[in-house]
Amino acid sequence: MSQAHPTTGATVDPECPVSLELLGEVYRADDYDLPYILETIAPLTRAKLATYLYGKSHMHQLGLKVARACERDDLIRVAGEIGSVIHGQSHLKAAPVAAEPTAAAPTRGRAAPAPKKISLGGSAAKGRSFD
Numbered sequence: 001m002s003q004a005h006p007t008t009g010a011t012v013d014p015e016c017p018v019s020l021e022l023l024g025e026v027y028r029a030d031d032y033d034l035p036y037i038l039e040t041i042a043p044l045t046r047a048k049l050a051t052y053l054y055g056k057s058h059m060h061q062l063g064l065k066v067a068r069a070c071e072r073d074d075l076i077r078v079a080g081e082i083g084s085v086i087h088g089q090s091h092l093k094a095a096p097v098a099a100e101p102t103a104a105a106p107t108r109g110r111a112a113p114a115p116k117k118i119s120l121g122g123s124a125a126k127g128r129s130f131d
Helices: 020-028 034-038 043-054 057-068 072-079 081-090
Strands: none
Touching: 020 034, 020 057, 034 057, 043 057, 043 072, 043 081, 057 081, 072 081
16 A cells, blocks of 8 residues: 655645745754845744744744844734743843863862762652662
């Protein structure tokens, strides 16, 4: 028995505010080209696109990048209070990564604390060691 596979290509999501071709350009753009592509999109459509992408779990970060190119008022006009949240998140700075302590780090005469053991076995695992 053979299975039929669609040959017509991708289908357009009726919720997407831009053409499939433009969506593909935005999706494939690098950090250098993305601003140039976004400036060709009308401000309210850009805000709709940011909101659309933000709502898709696999394109959430791209939605935040698009939202950086939007005015806060446009995002609010398109998505209400959620637009304000998207705008705020898009302008957050990334948290600095904490440096890992090294074995050679000075401890001022104190021994380094032993790492805590965490049981992944739940309460039934009391008394068992998973080292």
